[in-house]
Amino acid sequence: MALIAEQIAQELNVKPQQINAAINLLDDGATVPFIARYRKEATQGLDDNHLRHLDQRLRYLRDLADRKKVILLNIEQQSKLTPSLANEINQADNKTRLEDLYLPYRPKRRTKGQIAIEAGIEPLANNLYNNWQLLPEKEASAYINAEAGFADVKAVLEGASYILIERFAEDANLLQKLRKHLLKQAHLTSTVAKGKQQEGLKYKDYFDFSERLNKVPSHRALAMFRGRNENILQLSLVVDPNNEASSFSSAEQIIFEHYNFRLTGQNAADFLTKTIRLAWKAKLSVHLETELLGQLRERAEAEAIKVFATNLSDLLMAAPAGAKTTLGLDPGLRTGCKIAIVDSTGKLLHTTTIFPHAPQNHWDKSSRTLVNLCQQYNVELIAIGNGTGSRESDTLVAEVIQSLEKDKPQKMIVSEAGASVYSASELAADEFPDLDVSLRGAVSIARRLQDPLAELVKIDPKAIGVGQYQHDVNQSQLSQMLDNVIENCVNNVGVDLNNASAALLARVSGLNKTMAQNVVAYRDEHGRFNNRKTLKKVARLGPKAYEQAAGFLRITDGDNPLDSSGVHPETYPVVEKIIQQLQSDIRSLMGDKTQLSKLSINELIDENFGELTIKDIISELEKPGRDPRPEFKTAQFKEGINTINDLKVGMVLEGVISNVANFGAFVDLGVHQDGLVHISALTDKFVSDPREIVKTGEIVKVKVIEVDPSRKRISLTMRLNDAILSTTEKQQTQHKPQANPTKKPQKNSTNKPNRNKPKPVENAAMGNAFADAFAKLKK
Missing domain, CATH: 2.40.50.140 (Nucleic acid-binding proteins)
Known part of the structure; x- marks a missing residue:
């Protein structure tokens, strides 16, 4: 564990003590948002980016350590483990190097080389390898063994060649050299499969394409891999694009140099040369091409996942329009526009359907309906989905707003990506069991304008439409990354305990789906939460979950003003000291930057809470319950530009x-x-x-x-x-x-x-x- 902590510390350029503290907290069940926000003292300020990297690398390095133990045991059981090999295995810093070292000892099916060894031909292979002056045909005649399948000199020499080829292919140091060379020089080439030109026109750019492997960007790599999966493209690695086929490749030259072969016409030169060329062509190049293309795909997928995660974070952290009565309009032509009105808390007030567009063309009637609804419910915002008919519906809404004499609502076209997925989900069915599926989408559109984060967490992020090749990447890694993004966003913003849905609560640090549902059930049965301590009465929400979650849950107009802030209940005693030092009360202190600037931080430090924690508390008191999201703005699409x-x-x-x-x-x-x-x-x-x-x-x-x-x-x-x-x-x-x-x-x-x-x-x-x-x- 000490070695792992030291390695991660070097990667992050921090102290091993910081990493050890974070590892202990993670192992103890703490979440990344909780550690980043409320355990800065222990980790000396590691942020959530550090902690996510640490968490990922910790799992990788622990898996690596476990794999080393298995490999060492297997080789030891074969009585082939030497101190030198054991040291190399223990020093391996990645899984590729570790598996290279294990390759010669890995259980494998019976190969041609093994058959030759069993027939007693290995001494011949060793002799020809060590003494280039020997005549291969003459030496081979002594190893003829018809019963073992080596009935003549040609068969014996082939057996010796197979032995050497497998030896070369399992040489970890040679593999390392060749891998490094290919990563630096090889080109990825793509050609169209025979007869697939018309079927694969969308891949036309890759019908005859070549680019250096280490320069291929993720989106191009994933496009080519998709083309290969659809049997349109054929991919391969070319080591020397401009090299003549008859001359030695640079990879073959590396093999010669690695074994210090200086073959200049010696008796065994032709045998050894053919063996090396066959080793490269039949074994090493195939193995490395498969491996490097696999690594390219992994890197491309990781980059695509990163792109998706960044876009999702930006979308979730988009500015909320706020707690205002909102009319959601899900546009449609033939089937009509679905209308849903929600109050400032997102509670559904009214639904209906209007038919302003062709073929019904009830424009005036639809306009009157919207005017009446806006007046009846004091609508402040109108959210228009950006699907088919959105610009036509936008024109209708503009006329409606113009006709209103006062209290004109603000309109905005919003993305409806994923609204249909939510509409048909189990979550929507539980929330609106008696509401038509089509109308649920209008509710989602209205709510996502009020608070994008609170609404979008209900939808599978892969349905939101901000990804790149999202169906081609590792789905478990994608899901894990997106879950991390949602967790970070939810906890950075904080959650209103008395209004949040179970889907949103489940993303709070320390809570899971069951706990979130229990919180909502408790709220429905007992009414609103008036203080954070009441959370301890919720079924299955124990002390650990309370510790992790409490600071991220907000209660407005509750018993304690601090419950509406990001100050954790465990640090309330520090706030009491602040109140005593400034001779004030908590309600007048919150938001008063002038008073708080007079604090003497050193007088507040004790064995439980240090400077970093106290500064965080003061910062939170200066702007209690602050929302890190930007100010709400709307884009103004140009009138008359509809298609x-x-x-x-x-x-x-x-x-x-x-x-x-x-x-x-x-x-x-x-x-x-x-x-x-x-x-x-x-x-x-x-x-x-x-x-x-x-x-x-x-x-x-x-x-x-x-x-x-x-x-x-x-x-x-x-x-x-x-x-x-x-x-x-x-x-x-x-x-x-x-x-x-x-x-x-x-x-x-x-x-x-x-x-x-x-x-x-x-x-x-x-x-x-x-x-x-x-x-x-x-x-």
């Missing part, structure tokens, strides 16, 4: 970032088809990650630079001063010959390559069929 056909090149529009990928950002312009701002068009400066510039939910201004209604493709730029190329200029630009992807730019060139120049965009493969055309985006 992709209304867009014109050169238009400057306001939109909302709907998704961020590695190659750019998607923007909702209110035309039912997101546009793409390629990474090269986000800003005038070089950008390595689009998330440095934009995030999901952000309101941005963009210029339309290309529209293709027939293919539903919109190309945008955030560089509003960019000149728009004419059709002739575009054609001239697009017909320039493409450079060889494996050819390096000349160092003395005066024209430096644009590091943000668009490469093939694979969103066709990830389900956004329009986006691959944006690879043609030019400055």
Whole structure:
């Protein structure tokens, strides 16, 4: 454990004592949000990013340590464990190196090499390996064994060759050298499978594609892997793209050098050369290609999961409109627009359906209905889902607002991604058993405007639509990462104990689904919670769960004002000292930064609570119950721009970032088809990650630079001063010959390559069929 703590400490550039403290807390059942918020003293300020990395690495390194024990025991039982090998195994710092070392001792099926060894041919292999002057045919004649299947010299030499090939393929140090070389130099090549050209048109960019392995970005890698899974593409690693097939590859040269072979015409030179080439072709290259492509996929999946997690975090932490009576409108044409009104706490007040659009065209009647509902329920916000008919419905709502003489509500088009999933869920059925499924979606749309976090936690994050290749990645890792994101967001914001749903409560540190349901059941039976201590009466919510959860649960207008803040009940005695020191009362102190600035922190420090904890308490008292989310703003979609056909090149529009990928950002312009701002068009400066510039939910201004209604493709730029190329200029630009992807730019060139120049965009493969055309985006 000490070694593990030291290794993680080096990775995070912190002290081993900090890591040991965090490990002890995690092992004791503490959650990451709790440790990050309320155990800063113990960990000396490790934040949730440190702790998430620590938690992940701790599991990996513990698994590695357990695997070492199993391997050492297995080799020892074979009576082959030497002190040197044991030391190498104990020093292995990753699973790949460990398995390389175990390879020669791993139980395996009977191989050609083993058959040759059993026939007594191993001495011949050793002799030819050590003495290159020996004549292979002459030496082999002494090992002919017809009964064992080696009836002639040729068969004997093949057996000796198999023995050496397997020895080379199980050499951990050779594997390490070759792996390092391939990672540095090999190219990933992709070709179209025979006869699949038409079927796989969406993968056209990869029909004849090559890129250095260590340069392949995650979205391109996942697109190619998907193409391979669909039997459209064939992938392989090419060590030396420009090497002649007849000459030795650089990998084969490494094998020669590793074994110090200097073969210059000796009697056994031809035998050993053929053996090495066969070892590379039949064993080593196959093994390493499978391994490295697997690693590439793992890295690509990890990056895609990270993208999803970042976008989800941005979406969950979007600004809430607040506790206001809200009308949710789920737009529809033939089936009508579903209406749901919820009060400031999210409680459902009324539902109905209107039919303003074709074929019914009850526009005036629908308008009167909305006016009456707004007046009857004092509606303050109108949330319009962004599905089919949203812009038409937006026009209707605008007329309604205009006709109201006073108390005009504010309207906003919101993403309805996942609303249908929630509508059909068990959770929605429990909440609204008598409500039609279609109307539940309108309730979700209204609530997600009030508080995106509280509503979106009810929906499987994979249904929210902010991921990249989300169905292609490791689903357990994706779920774990998304759960971590939701847990962080919920606990950073805090949860109103008297209004929160069971789905939201279940995400609070220390609580699980059963405890959350018990909290709601207790609330329904006994009424609102007036203080945090009452939580201890909830069934199955023990002292540990209370310790973990209490600080993240808020009670407004309760017995103790501190219960509405992020101050943990265990530190209430510190607040009592603060009250005594300032000769004041808690209600006047909360929010009074001037009074709190007069505190003497040193007088408050004792053996239980140190400086970090006390500063956190003071910070919370200065802004009790503060919400870390930004101020609520709405995007203003341009009037008259309702469909992709209304867009014109050169238009400057306001939109909302709907998704961020590695190659750019998607923007909702209110035309039912997101546009793409390629990474090269986000800003005038070089950008390595689009998330440095934009995030999901952000309101941005963009210029339309290309529209293709027939293919539903919109190309945008955030560089509003960019000149728009004419059709002739575009054609001239697009017909320039493409450079060889494996050819390096000349160092003395005066024209430096644009590091943000668009490469093939694979969103066709990830389900956004329009986006691959944006690879043609030019400055």
